[in-house]
Amino acid sequence: MLDINHILVVLDKHDEEQPGLHRACWLANALDADLTLITSAWDSFGDQASQLADTTASSVKQALLRQAQFWLDSLTELDSCKRLRVNTEVHWQKHLHDAAIESARDTEFDLVIKSTQKHGLIDRLFSHTDWNLMRHCPAPVMMVKSSDAWKRNRILASIDATSSDKGHTLINDNILSYAEHLADHFDTDLHIANAYPMVAVALAMVPEVSPPEDIQNYITDQHKEATARWAEKFNVAEDHVHILEGDAEQVVPDVAAEIEADLVVVGTVGREGLSGVLIGNTAEALVDKLSCDVLIIKPKDGVNPDIE
Template identity: 60%
Template sequence: MLDINHILVVLDNEHPEQIALDRALWLARSLEADLTLLTNTYEAYCEDDSSLDQETRTRVKQALVDKSEKWLNSFLPEGENNINISAEVHWQKHLHDAVIESMRHKDFDLVIKGTQPHSLLDRIFTHTDWNLLRHCPAPVMLVKSAKPWTHNRVLASVDATSGDTGHQIINDNILSFAEHLSDHFDTDLHLANSYPLVAVAFAMVPEVTAPDDIQKYITEQHEEACAALARKYNIQPDHVHIGEGDADTVIAGIAKDIDADVVVVGTVGREGIAGVLIGNTAELLVDKVACDVIVIKPSDGVKPDAD
């Protein structure tokens, strides 16, 4: 059984619909996991440097927390006796900080949040979703639609030929998680990999001549590496997909072609200006696919199955 026992559901009060909740309830029922619903509330005038007196600050703060608790409780399903569901309101300015605070006190195996299309401003100001993908100490599922998974296909996206230790760890974490997910829900597990178009790279440096058959050599490298991973994780040969081009574009195309229900992808959390201008593949992919995305980091190994 997939060892996801504790699920944290992040509800954003700025979203008109809480599409993550339906997915979380479905997973919790199937996995026999408990759910914690979480949101944040905050007003600067309740802080110590406010001009309001202490008693007023305390009363206003409590009123805001009570309001958020009532809002969270409105999502609790009636007659749901088979799932242990609790709710948490955190006094935090940013929603992702509320998640991090909660995880300091309880170990969650999966964090689920609804997501909407992101703008360049979201990247510049480090949107809540990006902070979760980069810093949350657990796998994060970003839900794109409340519609149920109907095609029974899990797509694991890897960097098959990377010699970097971090990417190799992520590859194993991605495929372990995807394999567990696929086994539990009896779905088809697919593997996706992209490789660069070498001709484009050499065109940018015309003074350097591309070696003969370099593209063929690179293609064969990726095919061999993907075949080895497929054997290790019991993926059928016809479920291995290799494409040429930028990873986010290639993976998004494959996900669409096979009607994937969810893409499992990794991130090493690029920071700073590079993260804003270039972006992480996982972050770019979120806005290019219509299905859910689960993002895995090097520390997000799959726990052993429960006895």
């Protein structure tokens, strides 16, 4: 059975509002989960490669670690945190995502939460913390946009219903398992979104190919049938299933806006290298396009123990 008992909250000292912390405290209180607050501290003068004397470099390092620890301790005194089981960790790491991933590898967290803002190409080229967490963190990652409470009680799960290979089947199952668990716990409506391609547009780019008759109807029916099977497995009402023509990057935000979703659950395969920077992943694009919280699930997150 899926349970969310241990939540890691990744905190950037430069974020004044900390919406991720507020969401984490609310979830931990509702789920009776414990929190671990983590941040990083680093400066070249305190690093081992520093040109300063060892004792001076060590003093710089310890001062920065104490300063970061004091900041984390002040957060635990917030009213929203006082009644919760809260641990804190300060890592000596240049990059915050390295600290978070290191912690997640040492401890089996059920969920990682971080505040997020809109990103551009430069952020991706410079390995932004959010992108690295989404691709490499060994746990589901929730990107939080606002401190506002979930108001509409609606969760939207975005799946690729017709993909039948083992990897996509696993990630669809993980997405819906996690979404179902949250929907059941918070008594919210669970919706499913599935986008399917416009074949006519694709074939129009290859004029020498004559599209078979009714090919679009055939593809549409395939997606409807496949999505219906997933909806039946996870007890999603028929009027909560949204199957639309187009790219997921456009369909999902449109559906989320229409139903006023509080949370969108998506999957990512974490495309690596330059193609990942320039082409991106659907999940990463959705984080920027959606105004609500986004929960990113990877195939190896292991949120569903029933599938190996």
